[in-house]
Amino acid sequence: MAEIFVYIPHKDGVADDAALEMVAAARKIDAEAPLTALVVGDGADLDKVCEQAAAACAKVWKVSGEAFAYPNAEVIRKMLVNILPDKAVVLVAHDTFGMDLSPGLSIKLDVPFLSDVVDIEALEGSSLKIVRQEYGGAVSTRVSCDIGDGVVINVRPGAFKAEDAAGAAGEVVDKSAEAGDLSCGRRFLEVVEAEVGDVDITKADVLVSIGRGIEDEENIEIAEELAEAIGAVVSCSRPIVDAKWMEKSRQVGTSGQTVKPKVYMALGISGSFQHLGGLKGSPFIIAVNKNPKAPIFQVADVGVVDDILEFVPELTEKIQEM
Amino acid sequence: MDILVCVKRVPDTAENEIEVNSDGTDIERDDLVYSVNEWDNYAVEEALQIRDKVGGSVTVISVGDEESEEVLRREMAMGADGGILLSDDAFEGSDGRGVAAILKAAVEKGNYDLILTGAMADDGAAQVGGMLAAMLDRPFASLVNHIEVVDDKKLKVGREIEGGNQEMNEIDLPCVLSIQTGINEPRYVGIRGIRKVASLEIPVQGAGDLGIDPSTVGEAGAKVRRLEYFVPDLGEGAEILEGSTEEVIEKLIEILKAQGGIK
Numbered sequence: 060m061a062e063i064f065v066y067i068p069h070k071d072g073v074a075d076d077a078a079l080e081m082v083a084a085a086r087k088i089d090a091e092a093p094l095t096a097l098v099v100g101d102g103a104d105l106d107k108v109c110e111q112a113a114a115a116c117a118k119v120w121k122v123s124g125e126a127f128a129y130p131n132a133e134v135i136r137k138m139l140v141n142i143l144p145d146k147a148v149v150l151v152a153h154d155t156f157g158m159d160l161s162p163g164l165s166i167k168l169d170v171p172f173l174s175d176v177v178d179i180e181a182l183e184g185s186s187l188k189i190v191r192q193e194y195g196g197a198v199s200t201r202v203s204c205d206i207g208d209g210v211v212i213n214v215r216p217g218a219f220k221a222e223d224a225a226g227a228a229g230e231v232v233d234k235s236a237e238a239g240d241l242s243c244g245r246r247f248l249e250v251v252e253a254e255v256g257d258v259d260i261t262k263a264d265v266l267v268s269i270g271r272g273i274e275d276e277e278n279i280e281i282a283e284e285l286a287e288a289i290g291a292v293v294s295c296s297r298p299i300v301d302a303k304w305m306e307k308s309r310q311v312g313t314s315g316q317t318v319k320p321k322v323y324m325a326l327g328i329s330g331s332f333q334h335l336g337g338l339k340g341s342p343f344i345i346a347v348n349k350n351p352k353a354p355i356f357q358v359a360d361v362g363v364v365d366d367i368l369e370f371v372p373e374l375t376e377k378i379q380e381m
Numbered sequence: 382m383d384i385l386v387c388v389k390r391v392p393d394t395a396e397n398e399i400e401v402n403s404d405g406t407d408i409e410r411d412d413l414v415y416s417v418n419e420w421d422n423y424a425v426e427e428a429l430q431i432r433d434k435v436g437g438s439v440t441v442i443s444v445g446d447e448e449s450e451e452v453l454r455r456e457m458a459m460g461a462d463g464g465i466l467l468s469d470d471a472f473e474g475s476d477g478r479g480v481a482a483i484l485k486a487a488v489e490k491g492n493y494d495l496i497l498t499g500a501m502a503d504d505g506a507a508q509v510g511g512m513l514a515a516m517l518d519r520p521f522a523s524l525v526n527h528i529e530v531v532d533d534k535k536l537k538v539g540r541e542i543e544g545g546n547q548e549m550n551e552i553d554l555p556c557v558l559s560i561q562t563g564i565n566e567p568r569y570v571g572i573r574g575i576r577k578v579a580s581l582e583i584p585v586q587g588a589g590d591l592g593i594d595p596s597t598v599g600e601a602g603a604k605v606r607r608l609e610y611f612v613p614d615l616g617e618g619a620e621i622l623e624g625s626t627e628e629v630i631e632k633l634i635e636i637l638k639a640q641g642g643i644k
Contacts, residue, residue, distance in 0.1 A: 132523075133520060133521065133522075136515075154543065155523075155524055155540065155541065155542045155543055158500075158507050158511075158523050158524060159511070159521075159522070159523040159524070159540070160511075161508075161511070162477070162507070162508040162509070162510070162511030162512045162515070163511040163512065163514055163515035163521055164515075165478070165512070165515075166478070166481075166511075166512050166515035166516055167515050171476075171604040171605050172477065172478065172508055172512070172605070173605060174477070174505070174506035174507060174508050175505055175506060175507070188608070191504075191505070191506075192505060192613065193399075193408075193503060193504045193505055193610075194392070194394055194399040194408070194503055194505075195394060195505070196613070197394070197398075197399040197400075198399055198400070198401055198408060198610050198611070198612060198613075199610070199613045200607045200608075200609070200610050200611075201607070201608045201609050201611065202605060202606065202607055202608065203605075203606050203608050204604055204605045204606070205604060243520060244519070244520030244552060244556065245520045245521070245522060245550050245551070245552040245553070245556075246550060246551045246552075247549075247550055248537070248549040248550055248551055249548075249549050250542070250546050250547065250548050250549070251539070251546065251547040251548075251549060252546055253545030253546050253547075264641070265641075265642050265644070271395060289637065289642060289643045289644060290643070290644030291642070291644075297562070297563070298562075300563060301562045301563035302566075303563075303566060307545055308545070310545065313543055314541050314542075314543065314544075314545060315544075315545050316544070316545060317544070321640065321641050321642070322637070322640050322641065322642035324642070329394075343640045343642070344619075345633070345636070345637070345642075346619060350398055351621075352398055352400070352612075354613075355619075356618055356619045356621070357613065357618050357619070358619075359618075359619035360619060360620065361619055361620050361621075361622060361633070361636055362618075362619030362620065362621045362622065363621070363622050363629055363633065364621060365626070365629070369626075370629075370630075373626060373630060374630050374633065374634075377630050377631075377634060378634060378643065381634075
């Protein structure tokens with residue numbers, strides 16, 4: 060079995076939760092395979108990340124330099140192609156960086172790519188069996204891939220249970236000198252922070268959240284009336300913002316806000332992992348959706364199978380009568 | 382600017398319940414409503430807006446069977462100047478890399494300054510744009526939610542990153558971008574618009590036309606293979622409230638009260 064490399068996402072000197080989740084995924088591929096953490100960045104904080112990685116991996120490759128001060132996937136891809144050995148198994152988090160980096164990395168390494176993997180089932184010989192999801196989580200697929208010549212695997216954040224970093228006391232090796240030519244046609248300029256909206260959904264105890272099932276901009280008032288009746292704030296899923304029906308600051312999800320309410324009412328929301336990724340602190344989830352197979356019912360505590368356009372106004376009316 | 386937009390015909394998840402077929406080899410395809418992949422539609426709209434601002438052309442291209450022609454035609458009705466269908470029995474069963482290789486061969490037969498794809502499609506892999514860029518050795522940016530033409534050599538592009546933030550980059554042309562939903566408001570296409578382009582010729586190119594070795598694409602060339610489809614394990618799942626609407630509402634109000642959901 061070839062070496063397994065885990066690309067460690069980090070910010071302000073702290074490794075992301077996804078790092079230890081990927082270590083768990085690596086062990087599921089092959090518990091015996093030597094594990095190397097890739098820690099890429101710049102500045103004094105990087106050594107702190109290396110320390111954290113060393114607690115979980117036998118080896119840490121540190122690559123530092125000004126070119127890595129911001130994680131530009133185009134630059135990092137070139138560096139990885141320069142330093143990675145043949146037949147490497149490379150694990151990357153399936154976040155906005157991993158989606159930018161990995162498809163092209165697999166081509167440049169001339170190895171297969173497994174995207175957004177949610178489970179690893181078995182390695183038989185060099186044939187790896189994994190689980191993915193399609194159609195926004197409505198169905199799963201069992202997928203096989205020969206990883207004998209190496210592979211790039213994007214691991215869905217949150218899908219694997221993080222392994223305890225059990226004092227691996229890994230050795231840190233500085234590979235910065237091997238980074239090689241990093242010239243590329245894309246230059247990072249700046250991060251524009253999200254605009255703060257009129258209402259801060261991250262502070263709300265109760266959220267009435269709407270999705271595609273609301274069907275029309277005019278129907279949003281159904282949710283607003285319910286929210287008013289129960290003292291909640293209205294939030295939404297991505298399609299509502301794409302349609303420009305609500306402000307981006309109202310969007311719950313990995314590309315929107317991370318919220319931690321006590322109660323979350325998901326109205327006409329199918330429940331993609333990007334949406335659920337924005338829900339923290341184990342809220343009590345009530346889902347109303349006319350599709351009984353909507354993935355939201357897998358994670359909700361209580362479900363109602365009904366059309367929100369009919370059900371919600373009746374619910375609001377009953378609450379107003381109380 | 383000459384722009385190529387890669388589009389895919391997919392089952393419309395807003396119009397269908399996606400279910401696994403009886404032997405788990407595919408989803409149930411009977412009576413499915415198909416449409417253009419949502420992300421691709423935003424990509425076409427963005428291409429049209431760039432063309433209308435700085436001049437040039439927009440070509441839409443798809444790897445698929447003959448039914449994909451209707452999707453190309455729909456995007457031409459939106460305003461694309463031409464369409465190309467890449468279709469061959471040898472292309473069937475391609476994995477992401479195979480699709481990218483087919484597109485690469487077609488790209489090299491043209492002369493495009495900018496190539497757009499949707500950020501992802503029905504299989505959620507979000508891979509073809511990045512693979513295509515790497516095969517062509519062109520710069521790439523994914524999840525693009527803003528494009529500004531700086532001059533004929535470069536663009537300023539915004540990428541959607543975590544937390545609703547936006548990462549701004551400068552990128553050299555020619556390049557490949559994968560487009561995120563919400564970047565624009567795609568124009569509506571009416572029946573009349575589609576009728577207008579009904580008689581336009583859409584050339585079909587196969588492996589031979591593109592100089593592709595059939596053993597490198599399709600089922601034969603796929604390194605990533607689906608073994609089966611299945612319904613994810615529901616685990617505990619939600620407690621589904623049953624009864625008449627009135628009964629359900631009564632139960633739900635009790636639950637809301639108990640959880641502190643009513644102030």
